Amino acid sequence: MTSVLKGNFAPKKDVKPAAKEQEDLEATFEASALKRLGGSIAFVSKKRVNWDLEDK
Amino acid sequence: MTDDQSQGALGRRLVANMERMTRDRTAALCLENARRNVAFRDRGKSLADLRNASLGEGDSAIIIAAGPSIRRNNPIAAIKSAGYQGAIVVTESAISYCLGNGVVPDLIVTVDPNPDRIVRWFGDPNLTHDALERDDYYRRQDMDESFANEIRANERVRDLVDRHGPEMRIALSTSASESVVRRVMDTGMEIYWWNPMLDDPDEIDGMSRELYGLNRLPCVNAGGNVGSACWMMADAVLGKRHVALTGIDFAYYDDTPYAASQYYPEAVALVGEENLDQVFIRIFNPHTQSWFYTDPAYMWYREALLEMISDGECQTYNCTGGGILFGDHIEFVALEEFLEKMSERRNPHG
Numbered sequence: 001m002t003s004v005l006k007g008n009f010a011p012k013k014d015v016k017p018a019a020k021e022q023e024d025l026e027a028t029f030e031a032s033a034l035k036r037l038g039g040s041i042a043f044v045s046k047k048r049v050n051w052d053l054e055d056k
Numbered sequence: 057m058t059d060d061q062s063q064g065a066l067g068r069r070l071v072a073n074m075e076r077m078t079r080d081r082t083a084a085l086c087l088e089n090a091r092r093n094v095a096f097r098d099r100g101k102s103l104a105d106l107r108n109a110s111l112g113e114g115d116s117a118i119i120i121a122a123g124p125s126i127r128r129n130n131p132i133a134a135i136k137s138a139g140y141q142g143a144i145v146v147t148e149s150a151i152s153y154c155l156g157n158g159v160v161p162d163l164i165v166t167v168d169p170n171p172d173r174i175v176r177w178f179g180d181p182n183l184t185h186d187a188l189e190r191d192d193y194y195r196r197q198d199m200d201e202s203f204a205n206e207i208r209a210n211e212r213v214r215d216l217v218d219r220h221g222p223e224m225r226i227a228l229s230t231s232a233s234e235s236v237v238r239r240v241m242d243t244g245m246e247i248y249w250w251n252p253m254l255d256d257p258d259e260i261d262g263m264s265r266e267l268y269g270l271n272r273l274p275c276v277n278a279g280g281n282v283g284s285a286c287w288m289m290a291d292a293v294l295g296k297r298h299v300a301l302t303g304i305d306f307a308y309y310d311d312t313p314y315a316a317s318q319y320y321p322e323a324v325a326l327v328g329e330e331n332l333d334q335v336f337i338r339i340f341n342p343h344t345q346s347w348f349y350t351d352p353a354y355m356w357y358r359e360a361l362l363e364m365i366s367d368g369e370c371q372t373y374n375c376t377g378g379g380i381l382f383g384d385h386i387e388f389v390a391l392e393e394f395l396e397k398m399s400e401r402r403n404p405h406g
Contacts, residue, residue: 037070037322038077039280039353040168041086041231043360044253044264046367049292050275051104053257053268 064337066327067352074356078280083254083263085169086231090251090267093230096237100247103227103274108295111162111225112143116298116398117290118375120161121283122149123305124312125378131302131391132157138395141402142298145290147282148177148226148236150303152209155216160223163294164245165286166236167229167252167278175235178243179214182235183207221245227289229278230271252278252285277364280353284361291370298401299370300394305379306358307339307348319351339380343388348380355380362386 070077111117118135120126132154135144146154148166168174172191176183188206221243228240228247240247251273254263264275276293278285283304290296308317314332317323323335336349350358358380365372366385374381375391382388 037074037319037352038081039074039356040078040170040282041082041229041252041278041280041285042079042254043075043280043284043356044256044277045360045363047253047257047277048288048364048367049277050253050257050264050268051107053265053275 063333064335066334067337067350067355070335070352071355071359074280074352078353078356079254082169082231085171086252086254087263087266089169089233090230090270092234093232093237093249094270096241097249097271097273099241100228100249103248103250103276103293106163106225106227106248106289106293108293111145111294113141114398114402115296116142116300116401117145117294117296118142118300118302118394119283119286119290119304120144120146120150120154121286121301121303122147122153123283123303123307123376123379124309125305125376126150126153126303128309129302129377129391131375132159134391134395135159138392138399140395140398142398143290143294143296145286145294147286147303148174149282151177151217152213153303155220156212160220162225163289164224164226165229165282165289166226166232166240167282167285169231169233171233171235174233175239176210177213178236178239179212179217180210180235181214181239181242183210217243227285227293229285230267230273249273251275279360279364280357284357284364287361287368287372288364291368291372295369297370298373298394298398300373300375300391301381302375302377302391304361304374304376304381305348306354306361307350307378307380309378310338310347310349312349317351319353323351341378341380341382343382344378346378348378350380 143162145163146161148164154161225246226240228249229252231252251267253275257264257275276288290299314320323332327334336351337355338347338349340347362383373387373389373394375394
């Protein structure tokens with residue numbers, strides 16, 4: 001879509017890609033959150049204690 | 057705060073990513089710490105030596121963590137009043153609360169690899185004013201008020217831990233930072249080493265196996281945080297069959313300002329002060345008939361611990377008196393009720 005709109009003309013109405021902007025904003029938030037949030041240590045579903053991993 | 061549909065929307069989405077986010081943020085640090093801690097392996101025993109050990113009388117344990125309910129409900133008063141003789145298993149963050157109230161825990165647990173913050177719970181011998189200015193983590197949070205006055209609080213904890221260190225055992229994760237390990241060794245605590253699961257230990261090339269290859273120590277699912285690790289120690293290591301939780305809120309009381317929550321700076325950086333309602337999730341506790349709010353990390357802890365409890369072998373009692381940990385397989389009861397029940401089990405004929 002972006003490439004189609006390229007050219008030497010000005011559209012009569014100002015086009016605002018509102019939905020995409022919002023998505024980009026959320027993606028930025030979440031990317032930032034990936035670096036800064038999170039727990040203290042891992043959680044591994046359905047596991048308890050492995051006393052010995054030698055033979056597995 | 058609002059309670060419409062947008063409340064906590066981003067927070068709920070982040071919960072689904074917490075497992076990956078936590079691994080990305082901590083796994084490399086855990087491995088780095090574990091490699092360094094190989095040199096100290098001989099300063100302690102293996103956690104395997106604690107398996108089914110006789111810590112405390114009978115088959116019950118009480119977990120004490122440092123959630124905001126501790127300050128409001130003071131569980132140690134009821135524990136002492138009942139003359140409880142079962143095992144007391146505590147997070148490192150609750151050491152100060154316990155020792156300051158005359159209770160020497162049977163087992164301390166620590167797991168977080170953070171290089172600076174965790175040692176404070178043991179009394180940091182190297183705490184400086186510069187370090188305090190760089191990090192307001194403790195000053196800001198809704199926890200023990202004495203921590204707000206940090207230098208004095210640190211000295212008090214350091215003295216308490218120095219005095220009681222040789223009387224205490226610690227389940228010390230190999231992921232612990234150098235500052236925590238050195239402090240623990242200096243206090244003379246009896247060390248029991250263990251590896252935290254970093255991924256599925258059945259994965260041949262996984263990080264949990266890499267840890268095991270370093271030190272041949274048992275690998276424990278810590279459930280995302282030290283409070284849940286305490287529960288796993290009580291259930292799967294000590295073999296306790298009745299386990300009560302105190303101070304495991306995983307939430308804040310609804311009247312707590314967002315600024316006093318653990319991830320406040322991160323949340324503001326994410327969405328701005330005016331949009332914080334998108335990150336924090338409000339939950340109604342039907343047992344206390346009151347509202348709490350939580351953040352994505354605590355919400356993830358809640359879901360993980362509920363799953364661990366449903367797969368566990370003990371009966372779990374949430375005696376926190378607040379917070380958001382309720383659901384199937386867990387009894388939400390007053391601590392006094394749990395203590396009475398355990399007393400009756402010890403003395404069935406009164």
